[in-house]
Amino acid sequence: MKEEEKHFSDEELNDFLSKTNLFEDENTLFSSILEIAFKLSEEANCGVILQVKDGILSVKSSKNCHLKKKGEFFAISPSLQVIPHCVNANDEWKKTLQENFGIKADSLLVCPLLSKENEKILMALGSTNDKGFPKDVLNSLNLYVRILFSALKINMEHGASLKKESIYKSVVERSHDAIIIFDNGRLLFVNEEFEKLVGYQKEELLKMVAWDLVHPDDRERLMKYAQNRRKGKKAPTEYTAKILSKTGEIKLCHFNVKMINFHGKPSLLASIRDITEEEKTKNKLEMANSEIKKAYDELEKLNLRFQNMTSLLAKMGISRMNEEEFLQQVLKSALQVVPVAKYGSISLFENDKWKFVAAVGHDIEKLKKIPLKREYAMTRDGRDTIIHNIMDKDKRAIPPDLFKKLADATFPTKETIIAPLDLSGKEDGFLSVDIPIDSDESFSEEDAKAVESFSKIASAFYILRKYSTAQEEMKEKTTMVLVKALEKYDLYTQGHSERVAWYSTKLAEIIGLDNNRIKKIWQEAILHDIGKLFVSLNILNKEEKLTPEEFEEIKKHPSIGADLIEEGAQLSDVAHVIRHHHERWDGNGYPDGLAGEEIPVDSRIMAICDSYDAMTSNRAYRRAKSKEEALKEIEKNAGKQFDPKFAKEFVRWINKIEEKLKA
Known part of the structure; x- marks a missing residue:
């Protein structure tokens, strides 16, 4: 008989939460989570909250358990530390809890509550039912307990009070x-x-x-x-x-x-x-992939000269390659696949204009300067795939003065294969390959098919690249929304994040990082102080010296910011750099006390730029230092607070700018 799905109403949850002081201390929080878990699972007869830190297991709270060694710590194997979601535990977990803590259970459920790089909080529920916990119980625990734990823990740590509001209702409505x-x-x-x-x-x-x-x-x-x-x-x-x-x-x-x-x-x-837009994008990608596959299959049926196809497809996956670079690569590869062709070009339409963007053999710089109109290209409409002496056709459509420039920029050809580029559901340009006029060779139908296949690959690239660009734009918009939220919260930070991002990208360029890395550093720097959203304004804007307790609150902002950013898939790859931007070269920084090259390169760059802008900007508690004073501080702390190599390069660069301004 099918087990009934466990019901847990919002009234029951609200009633329980209203009677529980969730913000008294951490122990109360853990006990409350266990109470909620027991309400969700009738099978559970004992339970524990476990902490795994640096591979060491300890009990934080328990219910209905007769612990044999409460408070002691035990090392556990790495395989037990990977729990992605609520699961019925294996025998290794049962053995670990029984031997170390005296917890006996025929079935054991393990549910992750919190997962950080070096710390995990898990909940284990035991049952005398040896068939394991039902799937609906696993789903309920994933839905309620993990969300509530995260919400309660974040708000307990950062001082937000939810006592007057239904937590369950808040989660749903928000x-x-x-x-x-x-x-x-x-x-x-x-x-x-x-x-x-x-x-x-x-x-x-x-x-x-x-x-x-x-x-x-x-x-x-x-x-x-x-x-x-x-x-x-x-x-x-x-x-x-x-x-x-x-x-x-x-x-x-x-x-x-x-x-x-x-x-x-x-x-x-x-x-x-x-998911309407997601499906549209998915369909476009599937169509693009279908075109790629079709083109690949066609080329595979030809002979060994199509081995070049694999290389081209791999290069198409490089999203950082711009359009002209890719089209130039398509053209070169097409010429390798059709070795009888020695010249070639790719041209595109922009509204009523017809522009050359890539060429081999012909003079691309001269071709780019010719003001051709789209209507002149009608003779290349693709009805004849292989065209003999294409310039005779062009001469009838192009005005004499422009045709003379076109003839001067191109080599005379005997035959030309033209394949249309379909970039937006209509003809957007041409891929052409040419046999020189003095050649004894001629194109075959297989040659025409090969060029057509490459044309389809180029078209598919445009669709994929457009999607990739949209994703990047969304990422940048998300970044700026977060930064503007911080600036609205703390008026003293207005413009600070943008300046730190500018300094950081310039320093990254000076020390020789590539363009992709520099772009990533901009995102990291622009978000480096986002954790201050969870620090009281009374502390951020205090004019007097901070108390030790207040400074400890300030020191939390890198780890809070990293946790916040890590939750979003769009920006999760920058979180670790934000976490470590207040580490020091000598190991006396925070939050983790990393030293030297243990600190990520991007964080070391950001630490210098952040300090320089902070010193040269007015704050509630002091006036700005001069640029000379700030640079002396950086030189003084090179090898202590800052990476000595990066600090030297930064000071040299700022001094160089100052010299140019004075000249």
Whole structure:
């Protein structure tokens, strides 16, 4: 018989939280999490909160356990430290807890609550049921306990009080996903994100039938899912379906559905995410990949000269290659695949203009300067794949003065293969390869197919590159939103992040880092102080000397900033640099006391630039130092606070700028 899904209503959770002092100390927090876990799982008869730090296991809190060695520490194997999500534990975990702490259980569930580089917090629940914990219990614990633990711990550490607000309700209403609760087709609750998704106001939605918002293509299927779940029958918890907005717009959405008790009645909770744009992008990428595969398959059917194809495909994956560089590579590779061709060119249309962007043999610099119009290229419309003496055709379409310049910039040709470039659903230019006029060779149909295949690869590249550029733009926008939020919070930091980013990228360029690394350093530097959002303004803007306790609060901002950035997939690769930008060369910095080359290169660069800008800027507690004074401080602390090599290069560069300004 199918086990019933565990219900845990918002009223039950709110009632429990209202009776619990969650902010008294860490022990109370851990005990509270265990209480919540027991409410979610009837199978559990004992439980512990475990800390794994630097490979050492210890118990932080327990319930219904007769601990044999409470408070002692034990080393555990690396394999036990990797718990990505809530799981039924293996025999190694059971043996570890029984031998070290005297915890006996036929089944053991392990759930990660917090995961950092050198510290993990885990919860283990034991049961006398040897069949393990049901899947719905695992899902519930992942949904409730980990979210609540993170929210409660962050707010406890940084002083935000949630005592007067329902935590469960806050998590739901502040979710970035649209969330609804409904029963028998009637909407009982909607959050603000769902209002935005469908375009209706909350008051309108609560009077509507939920199924009216579902596209007719999917309505019957979703109704059947809901009916099956209410009857305890099998139904998917995750699926996609189309919904209709108030304006009639169709949106493809991902649904995650769960049974809950809402106001004492079984109801359905659905978390909904709009994936319309994701699907469009996915389809474009699939089409691009399909074109690439098709082109590759065609070339494979030819002979060994197409081995060059592998190299070209690999280079196409290099997202940093710009359009002209890639097109030049396409042209060179096409000439290798068709060895009878000695010259070639690639030209593109920009509105009514026709421009050459790559060439081999012909004079590309002269070609770029010729003001050609799109209408002149009509003779190259691709109806004839192999064209004899193409200049005769061009002469009939191009004005005499421009044709003379074109003839002067190109070598005479005997035959030309032209393949269209399709970059946006229409013809956007041409890939051409030429046989010299004095050659005895001629093109074959296989040669024409090869050039056509390369043309398709070039077209696919444009689609992939456009998507990559959009992702980068989104990343930069996210970065600047965070920086502006910090500047609104702390007025003394206005412009500081941008200046540190500018100094850091210049110093990175001086010491010889590549362009991709320099771009990444800009993102790291622009976000280096984002953790100050969690430091009190009374401390940040204090005019008197900070107390030791206040300085300790200030010192938390690198690790807080790193934790914040690490949560977002868009920017997670810069988090470790932000964490270490206050480390010192001599090892007396914070938060981890790294020394010398243990400190990331980017963090060492940022430490110098951050200190220089801070010294030369006014602060609440002091006036700015002169540039000369600031540079002397950097020289004085080279080899102590700062990387000596980087400090020397920075001082030399600033002095050079000053000399130019005085000249």
